[in-house]
Amino acid sequence: MSETTEQIDQSPMHAQPWISVLRYLNSLEFFATTKQTNNQFTDTRHDMPMTNIPDLLKPEEFEPIAHALDRLSSSGQEDRGAIFTKREVVCFILSLVGYTSQKELYLKRILEPSFGHGEFLVEIVNRLLKKFTQDFDPPTIKSETLDLLKSSIRAVELHRDSFEHVKLKLLNRLEEAGFSNHNARSIVDAWLQCGDFLFSDLNSSSFDFVVGNPPYVRQEAIPNVLLKEYRKRFLTMCDRADLYVAFTEKSLSLLGKNGLLGFICADRWTKNKYGRPLRELISRDYHLEHYISMTDADAFHQEVSAYPSVAVIKRAKGTRTRIAKLDRNLSELRNLVKEIKAKSLANTAHIQEIEGVDRNGAPWILNTDPTTNLVRRLESELPLVEQAGAEVRIGVATGADRIYTQPFASLAVEPGRKLKLAVTRDIKNGSIQWTGTGIVNPFLENGSLAAFDKFPRMAKFFRDHELAIKGRNVAKRNAKNWYRTIDRIYPQLATVPKLLIPDIRGEATIVYEDLGLYPHHNFYFITSTTWDLRVLQAVLLSGLARLFVGAYTTKMRGGYLRYQAQHLRRIRIPWWNSLDQPCRSRLRDAAIALDSKSSSAIVAKLLGLSNTERSALEGSIPWARQ
Numbered sequence: 169m170s171e172t173t174e175q176i177d178q179s180p181m182h183a184q185p186w187i188s189v190l191r192y193l194n195s196l197e198f199f200a201t202t203k204q205t206n207n208q209f210t211d212t213r214h215d216m217p218m219t220n221i222p223d224l225l226k227p228e229e230f231e232p233i234a235h236a237l238d239r240l241s242s243s244g245q246e247d248r249g250a251i252f253t254k255r256e257v258v259c260f261i262l263s264l265v266g267y268t269s270q271k272e273l274y275l276k277r278i279l280e281p282s283f284g285h286g287e288f289l290v291e292i293v294n295r296l297l298k299k300f301t302q303d304f305d306p307p308t309i310k311s312e313t314l315d316l317l318k319s320s321i322r323a324v325e326l327h328r329d330s331f332e333h334v335k336l337k338l339l340n341r342l343e344e345a346g347f348s349n350h351n352a353r354s355i356v357d358a359w360l361q362c363g364d365f366l367f368s369d370l371n372s373s374s375f376d377f378v379v380g381n382p383p384y385v386r387q388e389a390i391p392n393v394l395l396k397e398y399r400k401r402f403l404t405m406c407d408r409a410d411l412y413v414a415f416t417e418k419s420l421s422l423l424g425k426n427g428l429l430g431f432i433c434a435d436r437w438t439k440n441k442y443g444r445p446l447r448e449l450i451s452r453d454y455h456l457e458h459y460i461s462m463t464d465a466d467a468f469h470q471e472v473s474a475y476p477s478v479a480v481i482k483r484a485k486g487t488r489t490r491i492a493k494l495d496r497n498l499s500e501l502r503n504l505v506k507e508i509k510a511k512s513l514a515n516t517a518h519i520q521e522i523e524g525v526d527r528n529g530a531p532w533i534l535n536t537d538p539t540t541n542l543v544r545r546l547e548s549e550l551p552l553v554e555q556a557g558a559e560v561r562i563g564v565a566t567g568a569d570r571i572y573t574q575p576f577a578s579l580a581v582e583p584g585r586k587l588k589l590a591v592t593r594d595i596k597n598g599s600i601q602w603t604g605t606g607i608v609n610p611f612l613e614n615g616s617l618a619a620f621d622k623f624p625r626m627a628k629f630f631r632d633h634e635l636a637i638k639g640r641n642v643a644k645r646n647a648k649n650w651y652r653t654i655d656r657i658y659p660q661l662a663t664v665p666k667l668l669i670p671d672i673r674g675e676a677t678i679v680y681e682d683l684g685l686y687p688h689h690n691f692y693f694i695t696s697t698t699w700d701l702r703v704l705q706a707v708l709l710s711g712l713a714r715l716f717v718g719a720y721t722t723k724m725r726g727g728y729l730r731y732q733a734q735h736l737r738r739i740r741i742p743w744w745n746s747l748d749q750p751c752r753s754r755l756r757d758a759a760i761a762l763d764s765k766s767s768s769a770i771v772a773k774l775l776g777l778s779n780t781e782r783s784a785l786e787g788s789i790p791w792a793r794q
Contacts, residue, residue: 590686
């Protein structure tokens with residue numbers, strides 16, 4: 169059997185997320201049923217080392233963590249975010265990192281940090297045993313050979329039921345291979361650890377391979393006591409990073425020289441803000457060997473909200489990365505391993521080799537099509553949008569929109585304490601048509617909060633909603649200023665012309681607004697004292713906005729893009745002074761007419777684009793793709 173067609177006979181695979189925890193870690197009897205010897209905690213009910221005890225923590229410091237883990241242990245599959253992975257993907261990743269049954273895998277070490285229902289682990293054992301049973305006789309195995317086999321696998325899992333399920337499965341598999349029950353149990357006990365990988369005692373270990381599907385858990389689902397501890401331990405667990413980022417950091421640290429990590433997980437970290445520390449870590453100490461986008465592939469048995477990708481990262485320096493995109497047909501995986509690992513690439517469009525993808529912490533651009541080439545050229549020649557005299561900002565968040573944002577006419581506050589609000593439903597055919605929404609403004613122009621004794625109608629309004637308003641996090645953090653909005657409101661901003669950009673869109677929607685509206689938090693907006701905003705609107709509508717945002721953001725379901733500040737600030741535009749007056753006039757006319765085609769033609773000439781580059785620019789606006 170070839171290494172690319174190895175398959176296993178098992179039930180549908182399950183990507184076990186981290187928040188499934190040990191059911192036996194009951195907070196009421198935790199310390200009563202544990203013993204400590206040489207700083208090693210053991211569960212006396214099962215005589216099993218408890219590897220999820222955080223090191224360097226005193227018992228009284230760990231107790232809140234134990235309570236948090238115990239609460240999470242009762243969560244169901246949906247609450248845990250459990251995802252069933254198709255087995256073809258498991259075989260593909262193992263073959264991609266080189267963990268194949270033709271090799272003496274018992275001389276290597278492999279780690280699976282969250283083995284769930286055993287989707288990776290069972291296939292790992294199958295591949296390990298194939299060559300091992302050819303070279304050794306399990307019934308007559310010697311102790312030194314047994315020790316060799318014991319050290320070949322380490323696998324960690326939090327969820328007690330999953331742990332016991334996989335343990336039994338592996339025991340049966342080893343006995344089928346000819347091992348005695350005693351030896352099978354000693355091997356499995358050496359392989360498996362029941363606990364939290366992020367608290368595991370593997371720090372002194374070194375592995376040739378780390379593979380799996382790290383848990384995908386948003387920070388909101390992680391108890392604060394655990395999140396705080398994770399942030400202490402992992403530099404990449406910052407901003408709004410999902411838990412798979414910390415899993416990746418620790419897994420990389422456990423690789424030996426030239427070791428390979430192969431993970432399937434959401435692709436967001438490759439481009440967004442919270443992924444920057446992990447990208448910087450990889451650029452400094454590792455190298456992205458392979459990257460396979462599975463945006464259109466059915467990698468799991470149920471639909472997931474995030475796009476998956478497979479990344480293979482090596483603990484070594486390198487410059488070139490091979491990148492592929494997999495369509496829905498998973499049968500292509502069999503040939504894709506051979507093609508992507510070949511010494512030289514065949515003349516094929518679905519695999520590319522790119523130089524310097526992981527050269528720094530910037531979002532990774534993972535293709536070499538004409539669009540990417542144009543982005544790279546413009547980045548070398550043009551300033552960033554904010555360097556060129558424009559400012560990118562986000563609209564106001566209140567924390568309680570149903571209270572703060574209501575029909576303007578019926579808001580029962582003083583006229584000076586409310587503003588007309590621009591909301592996304594006001595966008596009609598590329599223009600703004602205000603539908604009457606208003607927002608209560610508790611701020612004076614100097615930034616202080618308006619006093620209740622000066623504005624009695626506003627005071628009554630907030631008192632009528634006091635309970636709900638005080639329930640917001642921003643109010644709990646600052647009880648004195650409990651009625652403020654999350655973001656400060658600058659009332660003078662309403663009178664400033666601006667370009668409004670809705671957050672999630674398939675196309676770049678750039679709307680000129682001069683009606684005296686204040687932007688809601690679903691808008692990002694651009695202001696400038698340097699540019700005529702109508703001219704800037706045309707430049708962005710030419711295709712430049714979507715060109716850069718499309719290169720640096722991750723796609724949402726349905727092909728939608730996130731037009732967030734971090735991506736908008738990567739747009740490159742000409743200097744204002746590089747546009748002569750006739751050019752400015754033509755662009756202004758095109759903006760007023762919402763004529764993207766004319767805008768694109770003018771910008772292409774202004775930037776000296778070749779026919780290929782102009783096609784790439786035009787491919788970023790709606791009319792050119794129809």
